[in-house]
Amino acid sequence: MLITEILSRNGRMYADEIALIERDPEINSRREISWRVFDQEANRFANALIACGVRKGDRVLHLMMNSLEWLPCYFGVLRSGAIVAPLNFRFESEIIQASNDIVEARVLLFGPEFIERICEVKAALDRTIEHYIYIGPERLCPDFAVDYACFVDGEDSGSPQLAIDLMDDAALYFTSGTTGLPKAVSLTHRNLEHACYVENQHHRQTHEDNFLCIPPLYHTGAKMHWFGNFLVGAKAVLLKGARPDWVLKAVSEEQATIVWLLVPWAHDILIAWENGDIDFGRYKLDQWRLMHIGAQPVPPNLIKAWRKLFPHHEYDTNYGLTESTGPGCLHLGLGNTHKIGSIGKPGFDWEACIVDDSNCQLPPGEPGELIVKGPGVMRGYYRNPEATREALRDGWLHTGDIAMTDTEGFIWLVDRKKDLIITGGENVSPVEVEHFFMEHPHIQDVAVIGTPDQRLGEIVTAIIQLKPGCDMTDEEATVFAQRLPKYKRPRCIHFDLIPRNATGKIEKPKLRERYGVLLPA
Structure with missing residues (x-):
């Protein structure tokens, strides 16, 4: 289907039930729409696109912050037969232009936050954007x-009579993050x-569940986790912001049952608990049944x-890529807390293998490269046959991630191929060293990178972010690291904030640029 x-x-079966709720704690705003309205708004946008000449296979750029309108617009593009291309809201103007150079969209849907960026490259965008x-x-x-309300004004709220096949192209998602040339999946x-x-x-959503969604919807991770609720017509809350008190208040007031968190947000909640910054007794949290994490390696001590x-929480961790239609090609599985730290086993209808x-x-x-196979594997990189041949064989x-299986078939992520540190001929996994340092009670976040060294090629370098109010010296960090094998111990330590992107991944290219100074022999 x-x-x-x-x-x-959902629009027929659950017509007047709430489908989506938007909460913006910054301005104390709450909005909601029903499944009927969700369905009708998607139809109105689809019909408006068709009326202005958009045809099956045309591309539509979708550049919006999370909002109540985000998903109806997304589904409207799909219903028009066009291909929707959500853009990372952190893309600067030149990356917006580069993205359009790839997809050659006819339509750009955008929010007020992006006016200046669009204006900077509008002359180039005008080459294809009509x-x-x-x-x-x-x-x-x-x-x-044209204002959206004017664009859809007077359009029919009935479904367009357009034949769409399951194997038709639906969406283009960009993989590059905030810098560099993007690839379109x-x-x-x-x-x-x-x-x-x-x-x-994986997560057994029923119609009674309520999914609290915090990450950006342009990313496959957030949306594809919401898909579990969507399938059974269960509601979801779009929360703008991830402050611990905002999260807990939303869970309590909306009676959320499932929350997908990124590692930094989970840490922030735990720190607020440790420091007594929040009175957890103020919130009604008993109905919250599942907390799961994805998008980056999860420290077991967290x-x-x-x-x-x-x-009482069930816990799961999910592994996936944009190229696998988001999370779930592997997952730990509910009840497997004895394997915390593993990314689990192949998900529903998926296969996985570790190869040399x-x-x-x-x-x-x-250890070897993790490869996966299943119905979620992308068609390819749009207009990039070389990259497609490299990734799909x-x-x-081929994920580019280094992993290994244990004797029970659980898969453990070692690191990205490109992130492995080779120091004096020895391979060091940054993830292993990061997990080690996260056991220290004063450390809130840590990133480990390789930095150039004339004698060893690379040395292990740790960037440590301390919890508020905590202190640590280089010497104390070095003493703590003595439990690691000598070649895995950081030879250089910095104390700094850890940059993470909107989906929680550590932005290691920024750290390499900042700290990748060649040391004397």
């Missing part, structure tokens, strides 16, 4: 754009549909601390 058809079914659709306060609508309607079933199989605070450089399967305990997606 197409996900657009799932929306139609319609600029602005969604936000009408008074801020630029002269070159091409996903089909089948990919999106499969993600709904994967998430629902989950152990979490389970002390919330002993010759593509031969490796036995348990031997015989139906298998």
Whole structure:
């Protein structure tokens, strides 16, 4: 079933029930829409796109902050037969332009936050963009754009009579983060549909669940986790902001049952608990049944601390890539807390294997590249056949991640191929060293990178972010590291804030640029 058809079914079956809630604690705002309105608004936007000449296979850039309008617009593009291309809200103007150079969109849908960036490259965007659709306060609508309310005014709220096949192209998601040239991952309607079933199989959402969504919707991770609720017509809350008190208040007042957190947000909640900054007794949290984490390696001690605070919570961690239609190609699985630290086993309808450089399967305990296979594997990188051939071989997606299996079949992530540190001929996993340092009670976050060294090639360098009010010296950190094998111990330590992107991943290129100074022999 197409996900657009799932929306139609929800609109019929749960017409006046709440589908989406938007909470903006910064301005004390709360808005909601029903499944019927969600369905109708998607139809109105689809019909408006078709009326202005958008045809099946055309591309539509979608550049918005999380909002109540985000998902109806997304589904509207899908229903028009066009291909939706959500853009990272951190993309600067030149990356917005580079993205459009790849997809050659005919329409750009954007919010007020992006007017200045668009204006900076509008001349280049005009090469393909025929319609600029602005969604936000009408008074801020630029002269070159049409206001969204005017664009859809008078359009039919019935579904467009357009034939769409499961194997048709549906979406283009960009992988590059905030810098560098982006690659566009091409996903089909089948990919999106499969993600709904994967998430629902893993986390057992029912119509009574309520999913609290905090990460940006442009990313496959947030949206594809929401898909589990979407499949059964369960509501979701879009929370703007991740402050611990905002999260807990939203869980309490909206009676959220499932929350997907990034590592920094979970840490912030635990620190607020440790410091007594929040009275947890003020909130109604008993209904919160599942906390799961993805997007980056999860320190085992974080989950152990979490389970002390919330002993009744089920826990899962999810592994995935944009190229696998988001999370779930591997997951730990509910009840497997004895394997915390592992990224789990292949998810619903997925296969996984650890291979060497010759593509031969490796036995348990031997690190190699993780490859995955399943209905969520992308069609390819849009207009990039070389990168596609490198990533997709015989139906298998080569992830670029180094991992190994244990004797029970659980997979443990070692690191990204490109992030492994080779120091004096020895391979060091930054993730292993990061997890080690996260055991220190004064450390809030840590990143480990390799920095150039004339004698050893690279040395292990740790950037440490301390918890508020905590102190630590270089010497204390060095003494703490004595439990590590000598070649894994950081030879250089910095105390600084750890930069993470909108999906929680450590921005290691920024740290390499900041600290990658060649040391004398």
